[in-house]
Amino acid sequence: MAFASALKCRECGREYPTDPLNVCEFCFGPLEVVYDYEAISRVVSRERILNGPLTMWRYQDLLPVDGDNAVDLQTGFTPLMKAPNLGRMLGLDHLYIKNDAVNPTNSFKDRVVSVASTKALEYEFKTLACASTGNLAGSVAAHAARAGMTAYIFIPADLEKGKVIGAAIYGPTVVAINGSYDDVNRLCSELADTYPWAFVNINMRPYYAEGSKTLGYEVAEQLGWQAPAHCIVPSASGSMFTKIWKGFKEFEDLELIPKVHTHMHMTQAAGCAPIAEAYEAGVTRVRPVKPDTVAKSLAIGNPADGYYSLKTIQESDGDATIVPEEEVVTGIQMLAETEGIFTETAGGVVISGLKRLVERGAIKRDEVTVAYITGNGLKTLEAVEHTVKPVTIDPTTASFEAEVLSA
């Protein structure tokens, strides 16, 4: 059953049919999916969701797909873990980690790609494609394999090895571009006009982006049908940040949860923080930057949803935090050593950002706080390799005692 009725320009309000379109022909504004919420409210209930699959597709009534043939690698319904050790270290009694690094291709991107690839099949595209900072690459390649589609993956040439191999293994054509992500994105926008392919984050973008709402729904459901007081989220384009908020607000409007009082906190690494810099400067126009950051998954210098992220911050009385580059790895270590979760660089940005938020009094000890961990540390080994020193010994007790215990 489909409740998506149209696409609508977020800027000028012009409506379009639910086609593979992402841009308003008149003002170039982004198109967003319009739902028939009245029809949804007649169907959706906590009970219906609880009886759904233990994946993101338990929220299908709120996703823009037509049939029941989702391209589904069993994405979502990932753990929301209480983090007592990290909480103690930071001075928080109710800290939770949303561990989205355990999705099928080890990042939250499976949520958006599951929706985008499902739509691509509905539109009878044969080829799935994307511009990626890394995590999306693996997810698109895997979903294309599952759906029997051809895949073209475009990435910046300096990407971490784990992300390149982690995408190439599924058999797509991987194209590394001599340039930044923003160069890759521009090229793909041009290619999307020429080739009849489903670019998940270009012509499929209105549908794709909706997949991230499930990160809001799940956390609310897992907290016992309520939104948290604080969310800490990493941002590149800003899309996920806005959609988590949208997810909470939709649940509130559908009376699945009480009124939402969540403060949305965005985090970016200093080497690429165009949205956070606009927030600090108090302007709504995000000035693009040339990224130079260890957090490559967040290295988008010209963020498509920067403007709307700033609106989300304003609506939720949230803020944005810039994390110094040297604290990215510290954040990764902190989470690994306290809670046993190994995250990639974006997660390091989140944990160090969280620490800064607590230190400046933005989060109080007794408030329910959720840190979003959206990618797996095994993909960015290069970032932390220099910090670990495994010991090698001979297979003797003497060697163990001399090299390990006495060291």
Added chain:
Amino acid sequence: MGVTVRIPAPLRRVTNDLDRVEVDAENLADMVDAMEEQFPGIKERLIDETGGLRHFVNIYVNGEDVQFLQGLDTEIKASDEVSIVPAVAGG
């Protein structure tokens, strides 16, 4: 021989389906005016009421975002390739 401008799909209704147009201009502001003469209606899609580039339009000269150059004052010459690209992509 003028400057080649790459036209994105959302604008092609205005350019009679042309994906490339050629115009004579010395900077981007002139280029937009020259395009408006050939294809009435294109200017309001690119330029906002304050005379600046619309929020969700990116223009590149030889692959460089003009926000890193001189914006609409960026000078162009005959061998340059200008590309108009919607900003809402990626992420």
